[in-house]
Amino acid sequence: MIKLKINGKPVEVKEGTTILEAAKQAKVKIPTLCKHEDLEASGGCGLCIVKVKGMPKMPRACTTEVTEGMEITTHDAELVSIRRTVLELIMSNHPKDCLVCARNQDCELQRLCAEFGIREDAFPSIVNRQPHKKDDSTGTITIDTSKCVLCGRCVQVCQKVQNVWALAFLKRGIKTELSPAGEINLQESPCVKCGQCSAHCPVGAIVEHDDTQKVWNALMDEKKYCVVQIAPAVRVAIGEAFGFPLGANLTGKLNAALYELGFKAVFDTNTSADVTIMEEASEFKHRLTNGGTLPLITSCCPAWVDYMEKYHGDIIDNFSSAKSPQEMMGALSKTYYAQKHNIDPKDIFMVSIMPCTAKKYEITRSDDMFSSGYQDIDVSITTRELARMLKQSGVNFKEIEERKGDDILADYSGAGTIFGATGGVMEAALRTAHYLITGKEAASLDFKEVRGLKGIKEAEIDVAGTKVKVAIAHGLANVGEVLSKIKKAKAEGKEPPYHFIEVMACEGGCVAGGGQPYGVTNELRKLRAKGLYDEDASMKVRCSHDNPAVQKIYKEFLGEPLSEKAHKLLHNHYKARASYKK
Amino acid sequence: MSQETTAAAELRAIINKWKDVEGSLVMMLHSVQDKLGYVPRETAMVISKETGIPLAKIYEVLTFYHFFKLNPPAKCQIAVCTGTACYLKGAPELLKEIEKCTGVKEGESSPDGKYSVAGLRCIGCCGLSPVISINGKIHGQVKPSQIKAILAEAEKAEVSHE
Numbered sequence: 001m002i003k004l005k006i007n008g009k010p011v012e013v014k015e016g017t018t019i020l021e022a023a024k025q026a027k028v029k030i031p032t033l034c035k036h037e038d039l040e041a042s043g044g045c046g047l048c049i050v051k052v053k054g055m056p057k058m059p060r061a062c063t064t065e066v067t068e069g070m071e072i073t074t075h076d077a078e079l080v081s082i083r084r085t086v087l088e089l090i091m092s093n094h095p096k097d098c099l100v101c102a103r104n105q106d107c108e109l110q111r112l113c114a115e116f117g118i119r120e121d122a123f124p125s126i127v128n129r130q131p132h133k134k135d136d137s138t139g140t141i142t143i144d145t146s147k148c149v150l151c152g153r154c155v156q157v158c159q160k161v162q163n164v165w166a167l168a169f170l171k172r173g174i175k176t177e178l179s180p181a182g183e184i185n186l187q188e189s190p191c192v193k194c195g196q197c198s199a200h201c202p203v204g205a206i207v208e209h210d211d212t213q214k215v216w217n218a219l220m221d222e223k224k225y226c227v228v229q230i231a232p233a234v235r236v237a238i239g240e241a242f243g244f245p246l247g248a249n250l251t252g253k254l255n256a257a258l259y260e261l262g263f264k265a266v267f268d269t270n271t272s273a274d275v276t277i278m279e280e281a282s283e284f285k286h287r288l289t290n291g292g293t294l295p296l297i298t299s300c301c302p303a304w305v306d307y308m309e310k311y312h313g314d315i316i317d318n319f320s321s322a323k324s325p326q327e328m329m330g331a332l333s334k335t336y337y338a339q340k341h342n343i344d345p346k347d348i349f350m351v352s353i354m355p356c357t358a359k360k361y362e363i364t365r366s367d368d369m370f371s372s373g374y375q376d377i378d379v380s381i382t383t384r385e386l387a388r389m390l391k392q393s394g395v396n397f398k399e400i401e402e403r404k405g406d407d408i409l410a411d412y413s414g415a416g417t418i419f420g421a422t423g424g425v426m427e428a429a430l431r432t433a434h435y436l437i438t439g440k441e442a443a444s445l446d447f448k449e450v451r452g453l454k455g456i457k458e459a460e461i462d463v464a465g466t467k468v469k470v471a472i473a474h475g476l477a478n479v480g481e482v483l484s485k486i487k488k489a490k491a492e493g494k495e496p497p498y499h500f501i502e503v504m505a506c507e508g509g510c511v512a513g514g515g516q517p518y519g520v521t522n523e524l525r526k527l528r529a530k531g532l533y534d535e536d537a538s539m540k541v542r543c544s545h546d547n548p549a550v551q552k553i554y555k556e557f558l559g560e561p562l563s564e565k566a567h568k569l570l571h572n573h574y575k576a577r578a579s580y581k582k
Numbered sequence: 583m584s585q586e587t588t589a590a591a592e593l594r595a596i597i598n599k600w601k602d603v604e605g606s607l608v609m610m611l612h613s614v615q616d617k618l619g620y621v622p623r624e625t626a627m628v629i630s631k632e633t634g635i636p637l638a639k640i641y642e643v644l645t646f647y648h649f650f651k652l653n654p655p656a657k658c659q660i661a662v663c664t665g666t667a668c669y670l671k672g673a674p675e676l677l678k679e680i681e682k683c684t685g686v687k688e689g690e691s692s693p694d695g696k697y698s699v700a701g702l703r704c705i706g707c708c709g710l711s712p713v714i715s716i717n718g719k720i721h722g723q724v725k726p727s728q729i730k731a732i733l734a735e736a737e738k739a740e741v742s743h744e
Contacts, residue, residue: 159636159638159639165636165637165638165639166638167638168638168639168641168642169642170641170642170645171645171646172645172646180638181636181637181638181640181641182623182637182641182652189638580627580637582623
């Protein structure tokens, strides 16, 4: 332990702690713009400078480690004035069109400028940066480099956390620009649309592609029968935009608010997650007992699917052919629901609310996404977009009385709920796979070893004497290690090291997806996940196969899991793609 | 066809020489730049595939150093010294005149690949200032009125070369 003083108060912290971290532990907040808890410090912005007794320069708190006996001043009149100047310099090269910016009122730079009382353009913009590029080519995230403050968070998250390498800093000095490799747009790059760049951007340089107008237009169109689905992770994050406690599970309020908006039916992606589990667990049982290709790898995450198709086309056979819950609900709404309620599927307008930017890409990913004969999902919007729509709508989200969703397509089990957190899909699948293989429920439905934020989780589950080895990876950079183990075993002709693997592209899973409210930290990931696990624990029906609604859907419509109808509507194909189109 | 095969073999040799040495991306790129006068995108992609170094990383290096070029060198490479002496003796006027004659600004190339114009800092001939160089040939004490003739001469030399 290291003893030091921060603003005169004695503090004790672990060796290797930075001044920034030590201050945080001492409940002192040093302002930062480039440092993000998920990422390595780069020392880029210069806002976190502090004074250290005996040191002639003012070091940056984010990159300086504490030493024994250090005496640090984090705030005084001079530091405040220097920080204000740093902000003024950043502002000298930043557009001032905050009123028409997607990050208006939710921007780290704007907040700092407000806190520091910046009231004028102190420095005229004399640095002519490179011509600004606006890139909306993917239809999922929009890059506007004119707003980039060169903090480097997006580049780091894309390269190091996700191992995608779509974004880079090209050139140098005042000519530095955020760009894919070369004169190409994002859609031609290896981008997997996970949106983590947008979730980590402190300003409006990278934001989700806004599709809210399409939803408003559909709701205005009398010929359309608008239906909507809510993904698991949305319900535990939407409250952040309305001042609810972090991690509050607001399914009932969301149902009510969406009916208020004018949707004719509110479905729950949790329910189709249960259907996904029926299909995927059946597929797993089939492969396990018939010597099929193992490990089986989950395919619910569209960013992961895109990544696999671009970087690991050789493991397509390992992929579950089951569609994601979003797509399954789309297909069911325009077939099962349409038939049951005697509605022409061409009139149904299906909106999905997702924690994810890649879901916007998924809805037209391949011909399989038109399995109902129409585009199964018409529009996919993120949690952030929904928050804006609710605010526009005048719905009093805080006070609104809870409502139940659709009678069948919003009845879910605890297994469907936990889909939104890393390990949740695996746990849900294990509950049902155990039942399908042995005919009995598992002794405990809590598979706690697959929960939590560790980058790679491994577990051995006893299923009637067979040791089922599973692995869970989240954050795409963590997938590489798991996959190389499989590929090595395959090359050496050995037994695969795992039977079943779950992958979610975003760290923490969908609760921290690229379309969720800003400001995610591990603390917040845990709280949002807790909102889901608490609901699961409180439910009577905790297994997908026990969900009466799911049983009804199969009985009335699909037949058996993996039936011909299920294959046509609920499964899909993959193909290897080039990572660069140009 | 056989020429392409030779180029591919040369590239393979460059990659094989360096690929197991850590931190040697820049050496590979140097070799390619030396051979071709620029680093074509296809070549960068082959290097990426063979070494496992992401293309984005390769482009970070390629665009960081001015030495590397992403486009083939122009037929007529014009360099104007903008060092202190040449600058005071009229380099800005020379650049203006060159732009008038070729349509190309400092630091840019013509889309047809005919001209490139670069400013450079002192080539050690301050006594001859202002100095320009065209395809390596030095012209001293240049006046804007001479530019047209110098360019015509350089183009002629280029044609007879071909």
